[in-house]
Amino acid sequence: MTSSQNGKKQAPIYKVIMVGSGGVGKSALTLQYMYDEFVEDYEPTKADSYRKKVLLDGEEVQIDILDTAGQEDYAAIRDNYFRSGEGFLLVFSITEQESFDVLDEFREQILRVKNAEDVPLILIGNKSDLQNSRQVRQEVATDKANKWLKPYIETSAKTRDNVDKAFFDLMREIRNRKLSENNKPTGNRRDKKKKKKCTIL
């Protein structure tokens, strides 16, 4: 009520969760996106939280990024984090085959926690600047993404290559999902809401 009176509307929040094994560059991507900075030192993340306002296709929205721990030590608490997420960036390092292989497990965990067939999700191959030590070929990654029916983006947190695209694409996916969810089961409810509003006015 207060916000509508002030004429300001709380910008919608898109909750993004960074998922992937340790050391693939989740935090680097996040910091690059948030603050245009690249941190070379590696310090394992526990769980970091970021939120800022951005313009998504001309609309002011808030992006809330939860940067999770890749290390197995924190596997148990992941469920809680995943539950609150709306969109997921599944990050692997193209220089590390194993980080790519475990993504299936992550995805299954997400689907299980979200209890859904499908969630907004983008497959991210990070460290694209290190083409020399590449282990995961682009086609293989694309194949997996196609199998999941999800987009695949190769990024470089260091050069900021495709970083913005990754986040914005995911936000769009979330937005689309939200719209379709609102439309589908709540056709009636929306009408009712409108009526209610009318009476109040």
Next chain:
Amino acid sequence: MPKPLVTGISPKEGYPGTKVIIRGEFLGKDEEDLVAVIICGVDCTIRAKWEKESRITTYTGFCKGKGDIVIVTNSGGRGTSSVGFQGLVKKNIGPYEETCTWVDEDSKALLTGLKRAAVNELSHDNPLNISLDDSSKYGMDFFDKEFPNSSIDMTQENFNASRFLLENYQNAKFEDLRQGLEYMKRNIGSKTINSTDNLLKNNISSFMDAIKIMKDIHWLSSNDKKNEFTRSIELMFKDILKTAHRIYDQDLASKDRADMIRNSLQILDTYKSLIYFPQNVDKWLKLDDYEQIITSYKLAKMQLSKAEPATRKSTLFAQIKKDLDSSVLEVQKHILKKLIQFPSSPDEQKFLIENYISIENIIAIEGNKRNEVAFNPAWYCLTEEKKWFIQLMLECRDMHIADEKVSLAMKQSDDSNNNNSKQEQKNSSDVLKDGKNLSNNILNNTEASKIQVMTQIPHERNKFIEELCQMFFDIFTDYWRLGSMYLGNLFNNLPSTNNDSIKANEYHGLVGEILETFCNIVRAAFIPHTFDKSLANTNLLSEWPIQHDAQIISQILPHCLKVCRLCAQQIFSLDIQPKQFECVKILIYDLRCECLVTLLSQPTREILATLGFEEPDWIVDRDVDSENNSCLITNLPSRFEAKFNRALSLCKEYVLDDKKGEKSLFKDPVFSKKIAMLLYGISHAFMKRINRFMSKEDSLPKFVQMSRSKLLLYLYNNLTVCKRKALPNIWQTIANHKYQQFDQVIKESKKNLKELQDMLLKQYVSEATKPIVDNIESNLYAGRYDFSECSAPLTVRNYVKQIIMSLLNIHSELFLLNKSLIQAVLTQAVKEIYTKLFSLFVNIPNFCVSAAIQAYIDIFCLKETFKLYTSDESKEILHKILKLIPSNSFEQNKSLMTKLIGDFEKGMQPYLAVFHTQPPTSSVNISLQSNENK
């Protein structure tokens, strides 16, 4: 500058003291601009480090729950955050956790930071900002030699630039060095002023104080020419020093105290289990958790023994130890108390005993040497259980005695109307006491009405023996198990002792006592006359009401024997030593003997009391022997046999077979003789019964309707059949059952039987012929017949016919009942008739002619009729009779005589045929029937 905005926090949650990186926008232009960092409402400014406009690091304080991160800057004011921090709290904070939040000593809030802040600018590792060169050509020795007393530390007085350059930048190009110089200049230029300003600004009050102090000193020194003020200062300083020392000492003391307290806390914690042991023991005892107690106790003991000698000497420890020991003793007492709470299973007892021993062992570890003759809980348990066991058996007995008394009283009130019966009961009870001549005495009570229908309800003593044996067996088995565990040293942790044989003897003594008690109780209840009252102690004495009714005893005893034997068998299978088992063995033997006697007395009594007084006894049956001689009998012999056999089979079932470990019967010749007598008694009773019917001592029951002669015949037949069938069968059974010394019995019985039969036959004959003989005289003179004066004979006289008809009756009776007797009986009868006739004819003084002819015809006809039944003796008598009749007129009247005899034979033909047929044949049977029908 806009308000600070926090957009990132890493990590987003943590415990107090977590290092966090705060990212955002406009977080302050520089270090000075940052005023405050507040996380979850907790001011974390002190430890906050401004790194750049978008990044601050700090440590979180003690905060709980989710909260905002607020940055306050001079330039932007109070900011907001789009992310929050979640403070976690460790749950396990206690007196032993160190949870101090340390304040960094190099924080600028401390005065020492003053200098460091200034120096930091200079003591940069790489003031020239060109790559440092590690691979120095020269060692440290070289530099020390070339540049003595010099340092490369820029903050030091003896800083030597040449050495610094040589050491650090040996290989740097000149250009680089120049650039480095430029960098340094720039750096210093930008910071020195700043830092001085900062220094002054930050510590303005300190400077002010310093200036004030200097002013004071200046004023004092100018006033005090003698420099005395320094003295006072000196004194003051000394004073201060003293105070400082004192404070320091106090601090030290309090630190020591704190250490001491912590130490004692630690010790208390270490020995927590020791101190709480007594309390815990109570708790565990309630739960029967002896294992816990033992483990704790063991632990406690170990801790005690491991404790340092100094601590061990302390009074507290002494107290603890005392408590510990006393509580453990309590536990032991408790266990013992539980141990003698019966009934309990041997497993339970074992469990308790083992626990007790474990505790004992732990106590013993301490060095108190285990006492060899130490208290043995198992033994204790055994003796206590024995006491309890015996008490239980006695209680069981007393209960049943009471029950029986009640039921007896009720019964007596029912019987009270009948004073007679009481008297009888008294008699029989006396008999029972004697235990002898039972059957003979019971004979006095033979009124069938006296014998009451026995109740099918199990007798009180049956219930008693069942309960007793069941209980005895149950408990004894358990007891035995415990005993074998005790003997076999099967308890864990029990040190084996070498006096096993003594132990075994003691134990077997206990077992023997129990068995003895059991036997005595049973004995007192069932065979009181064998119970040696003088030996047993008083509480074992029987108070059982004396059982009067022998019949009930015969019901009780076999059951008791059966139950007891079963029990004994089970006990025997436990491998009890023969010595202890002996009393049970004797008991069983006595019971068996008693039972056998009772069982075998029973049929005697029954036969005398009831046989012949029940309708089924008199059901008539036809018996055909091997020679096809048939005779009619009643059910008496078969009923007798049945009763006899029943007793035998009961004996067989309950008594006869020797079971494992039992003393065999019949080894004692006296007893065998006794049993043989009883066997004889049964058959004797049967004969006695018959005899009494014969001698009219007992009148026949009303429902038996038969003539005396018939009765005698029936009895005779019965005996015959008995001799042929029932008795041999019984003897066979007896032989099969391996009774001893019964040959004499058979012989005697046979003899008795024969005598009785002869007697019966004699009786019958006299019974049958007496009326005939008695009637002859009156018939002879019927119609005032006068031998001296009579008309010519017309036919054979009636008395002859009557004799014939009477004998015909006897014949038919015999024919029906026992054909084989016809010859003997009729011969006897005819002889008696002839004798009578002779005595009559002798007294006839005078025969007229007609009378002589008549008499001759009559006698002749008789002679002809009974020719088959005429013994030599009879013939002689007949001859004498004929001689008495004057035969002089016979010649002239021969035709008449022949005619008359012919008429007689014609007229009497069917009757005569009966006597003229050789007895006994089946064809005669039919003719007889037809004759009778006529």
